Amino acid sequence: xxxxxxxxxxxxxxxxxxxxxxxxxxxxxxxxxxxxxxxxxxxxxxxxxxxxxxxxxxxxxxxxxxxxxxxxxxxxxxxxxxxxxxxxxxxxxxxxxxxxxxxxxxxxxxxxxxxxxxxxxxxxxxxxxxxxxxxxxxxxxxxxxxxxxxxxxxxxxxxxxxxxxxxxxxxxxxxxxxxxxxxxxxxxxxxxxxxxxxxxxxxxxxxxxxxxxxxxxxxxxxxxxxxxxxxxxxxxxxxxxxxxxxxxxxxxxxxxxxxxxxxxxxxxxxxxxxxxxxxxxxxxxxxxxxxxxxxxxxxxxxxxxxxxxxxxxxxxxxxxxxxxxxxxxxxxxxxxxxxxxxxxxxxxxxxxxxxxxxxxxxxxxxxxxxxxxxxxxxxxxxxxxxxxxxxxxxxxxxxxxxxxxxxxxxxxxxxxxxxxxxxxxxxxxxxxxxxxxxxxxx
RNA sequence: GCCGCGGUGGCCCAGUGGUACGGCGCCAGACUUGAGAUCUGGUUCCCUUGUGGAUCGGGAGUUCGAAUCUCUCCCGCGGCGCCA
Numbered sequence: 001x002x003x004x005x006x007x008x009x010x011x012x013x014x015x016x017x018x019x020x021x022x023x024x025x026x027x028x029x030x031x032x033x034x035x036x037x038x039x040x041x042x043x044x045x046x047x048x049x050x051x052x053x054x055x056x057x058x059x060x061x062x063x064x065x066x067x068x069x070x071x072x073x074x075x076x077x078x079x080x081x082x083x084x085x086x087x088x089x090x091x092x093x094x095x096x097x098x099x100x101x102x103x104x105x106x107x108x109x110x111x112x113x114x115x116x117x118x119x120x121x122x123x124x125x126x127x128x129x130x131x132x133x134x135x136x137x138x139x140x141x142x143x144x145x146x147x148x149x150x151x152x153x154x155x156x157x158x159x160x161x162x163x164x165x166x167x168x169x170x171x172x173x174x175x176x177x178x179x180x181x182x183x184x185x186x187x188x189x190x191x192x193x194x195x196x197x198x199x200x201x202x203x204x205x206x207x208x209x210x211x212x213x214x215x216x217x218x219x220x221x222x223x224x225x226x227x228x229x230x231x232x233x234x235x236x237x238x239x240x241x242x243x244x245x246x247x248x249x250x251x252x253x254x255x256x257x258x259x260x261x262x263x264x265x266x267x268x269x270x271x272x273x274x275x276x277x278x279x280x281x282x283x284x285x286x287x288x289x290x291x292x293x294x295x296x297x298x299x300x301x302x303x304x305x306x307x308x309x310x311x312x313x314x315x316x317x318x319x320x321x322x323x324x325x326x327x328x329x330x331x332x333x334x335x336x337x338x339x340x341x342x343x344x345x346x347x348x349x350x351x352x353x354x355x356x357x358x359x360x361x362x363x364x365x366x367x368x369x370x371x372x373x374x375x376x377x378x379x380x381x382x383x384x385x386x387x388x389x390x391x392x393x394x395x396x397x398x399x400x401x402x403x404x405x406x407x408x409x410x411x412x413x414x415x416x417x418x419x420x421x422x423x424x425x426x427x428x429x430x431x432x433x434x435x436x437x438x439x440x441x442x
Numbered sequence: 443g444c445c446g447c448g449g450u451g452g453c454c455c456a457g458u459g460g461u462a463c464g465g466c467g468c469c470a471g472a473c474u475u476g477a478g479a480u481c482u483g484g485u486u487c488c489c490u491u492g493u494g495g496a497u498c499g500g501g502a503g504u505u506c507g508a509a510u511c512u513c514u515c516c517c518g519c520g521g522c523g524c525c526a
Contacts, residue, residue, distance in 0.1 A: 039489065046488095046495045053461075053495090056507045060460045069506075076506045263452065388452075390469065392485090 001382045002104050003395075007031070017107050020114050020343045027103050034097040041093065045086045052079045103231065105348035106378040109315075112352050116344035124354065127326065128335030131157075131416070136364035143366055144337055157362040160414035161293035164190065167424070167442050170294060181291070182283060182298045184407075189440045193413070193427065194301065194406045196434030201303040201404045202276060204328055210274040210305065215254030217277055218245040223257035226382045229348045235284045251275025251304040252400040256379060259308065259396075264387040269396065270309035270317065274403065277302065293411065295367070300407040307399045308385065311377060314397035318374040321401035322354050325370045328403060332428040334412050335359040337366055351376040358408075362415045369408045372401030 007014055011028070018025040055076040059069045108114075113122045126148040132140045133156050140150060164170040169190035175183040186194060202212055224230060224237070224246045238247040248254055255275040264271075279302050290296035305324060307317045322338065329336050341353040356370035377395040380386075386393040417426045424441035432438045 042489060042495085046492095049496085050492090050494060052506085057461075059506055063460085073506045080506080265452090388468080 001102050002106065002378060003381065004035075004101060007101075007104070008035070013107065014104065017105065020108050020112075021105055021346065022116050022344045023105065027100050031097065031100045031104065034093055034100060038090065038093045038097055041086060041090045045083060045090055048079055048083050048086070052076055052083065055079070102229065102382075103348070105346075106351050106376060108343045108346060108350075109352040109374070111340070112346070113340060113342040114344075115342045118342070118345050120342045121345070121355075122340040122342070124338040124340050126335075126337040127330060128333070128359070130335035130359040131361050132359075133157075133361065133364055139364060140359075148337075150335070153361075155420055156364075157415050157418060159293070159362045160295070160411045163414050163418055163425070164293070167440060169440070172293070180298075182296065184294050184297060186294075189435070189437065190410065192435050192437075193431065193440070194410060196427075196431045197404055197406050197409055198276065198301060198303060199434050200431055201328065202274065204331075205272075205274040205303065205305065205324065205403055208272075208324060210272040212274050212276065213251075213255060213258075214276050215248075215251055215258065217248055217254075217280075219248060219253055219257060220244045221246070223260060224253060226260060226384070227253050227256040227379060232348060236282050238280050238282060247280035248277060249281050250279050250302060250400075251277040252306060255304065255306040256383060256398055256400070259385045260383045262385055263393060264308070264385070264396065266310075266387050266389055269387055270307055270313060273306045273308075275304040275306060277304070279405070294407040295411050297407055300405055302405045303403040305372075305399075305401045305403050308380075308396045309399070310387070311394070311397050314374050314376060314399060317397075317399050318352065318354070318372060321399055322356070322372045325356055325372060325401055325403055329356060329358065329369070331430050332409075332413070334369075334409075334416060336369070347373075349373070349375045349378050351378070356402075358412045358416075360412060360415050367408075369405065369412060370402040372399070374399045 002014070007028075011032070014028055015025050018028065055072055059072050059076070062069050062072070113120060123143065123145060126144040128149075130140065130150040131153050132150045134152055134154055137152065140148075144150075161170075161172070165172070169187050171185040171187060175185050206212060218240065219227070221230075221244050230237075233249070237249055239245070240247070252275070254277070255273050258273075278299055280299050283296055283298060286296060294300075305321045307314075307321065309317055326336070326338065336356050336358045339355050339357060341350075341355055346353055350373045353371060353373040355368045356372075357366035358369045359365075360367050375398050377397055379398045380396040383398075385396045385398075387396055413428065414425055417428065418424070419426055422439075422441060424439055427435055427438045427440065429438075
């Protein structure tokens with residue numbers, strides 16, 4: 001959540017921010033009205049409580065002196081009743097105010113392009129050498145910086161669904177039968193390729209100073225509510241029936257919640273954590289999109305980067321996390337572009353977000369495979385994660401980024417590494433030590 | 443799942459109905475050439491900063507008053523049961 005003190009002192013910052021995000025500023029108006037009446041009522045309640053405490057102390061001393069206290073008892077009982085009544089009202093205002101505060105989005109960084117739809121995301125850079133079908137050249141040129149390198153082909157790459165099914169590497173039909181749409185069975189060498197991706201990513205981040213963590217795959221309400229905006233995401237999360245548990249949608253959730261309510265030493269920071277976990281997502285509202293294959297699924301494995309750091313370092317870390325993900329893609333041989341996501345597309349948590357979009361030659365498109373976000377102090381404040389300084393406790397900043405989401409990367413490999421002549425898939429060189437094979441054929 | 447014992451400020455710990463004791467650590471000041479030792483003050487949160495309010499794992503209750511009594515939930519430890 002946002003800093004309430006900052007909100008009280010710099011209203012205009014938050015009204016500007018709503019404008020940038022194309023959001024109704026009505027929650028801000030409501031906050032100020034509620035906050036005002038809350039503060040007035042708090043004052044009255046505290047005055048009454050003060051009186052109650054005074055009388056109680058007096059009763060204590062009178063009892064010691066063996067004097068009569070029955071009339072004082074009546075007085076304090078009356079005060080107590082007024083307090084109870086006012087506290088009920090105060091609590092209800094407080095609840096409402098807190099709900100409103102939680103809906104107020106994080107301040108968007110000045111470097112974020114201000115616009116509504118994702119067609120206005122800023123292209124930051126392109127890297128690699130995409131193989132582009134001749135029909136896709138103009139799309140490619142429009143969506144990359146001038147001079148981006150690519151090669152042209154007349155052969156359209158086969159879609160990953162057809163290729164992987166033909167090679168006996170996925171079974172979508174049976175997954176539909178047993179679990180439903182957007183589930184899959186991975187088979188044979190594709191399973192080993194996935195494990196290779198994960199092992200490679202873990203080694204990759206280990207070497208770059210990350211602590212490797214396999215977290216709980218479920219979280220209780222309090223943790224989930226603090227680590228993400230549940231109002232926005234509850235439709236995306238699976239809830240366990242009859243239990244206070246949600247399946248995580250990313251390792252960001254359990255890794256962030258891991259330090260909930262803790263006070264760190266300044267010397268503990270920064271903390272780089274790589275979370276390895278499955279991700280469970282309802283993908284509600286994505287009807288009709290990417291319905292075939294394993295590009296958009298309810299369950300996939302992901303290696304996630306997460307950083308807890310001091311505020312003055314978080315912008316450097318956003319670049320570091322992005323670089324880790326870019327280097328990973330490059331090392332595999334995947335061409336991609338980086339986009340700076342525009343203000344209207346950011347989640348309430350994000351101050352800024354980069355996506356890495358890989359080139360998918362069969363689709364003839366750049367598609368998202370990595371998201372790197374700086375949530376500044378927004379998530380740290382909801383989680384109440386602080387660190388000690390000479391000037392009191394400060395809220396940590398948090399950032400997260402995909403390192404690799406396996407299913408999407410498998411799709412990218414299937415589309416970019418298929419070999420027309422043999423009909424098989426070659427394994428990216430860096431993965432061969434992990435797979436033990438360099439080619440997948442039928 | 444059952445039984446027992448626990449949960450007190452950053453850490454340790456006292457407190458069995460009268461408003462949270464003490465120690466350690468940390469911060470600031472004094473003393474010192476500096477450090478240490480010592481002394482003094484501070485060191486959870488809230489608000490409109492006061493002779494203010496809240497806070498003893500969470501919630502509810504009894505009471506004028508609850509860390510303390512009651513109920514309930516959570517977590518930890520030990521034992522039993524179940525189990526890959």
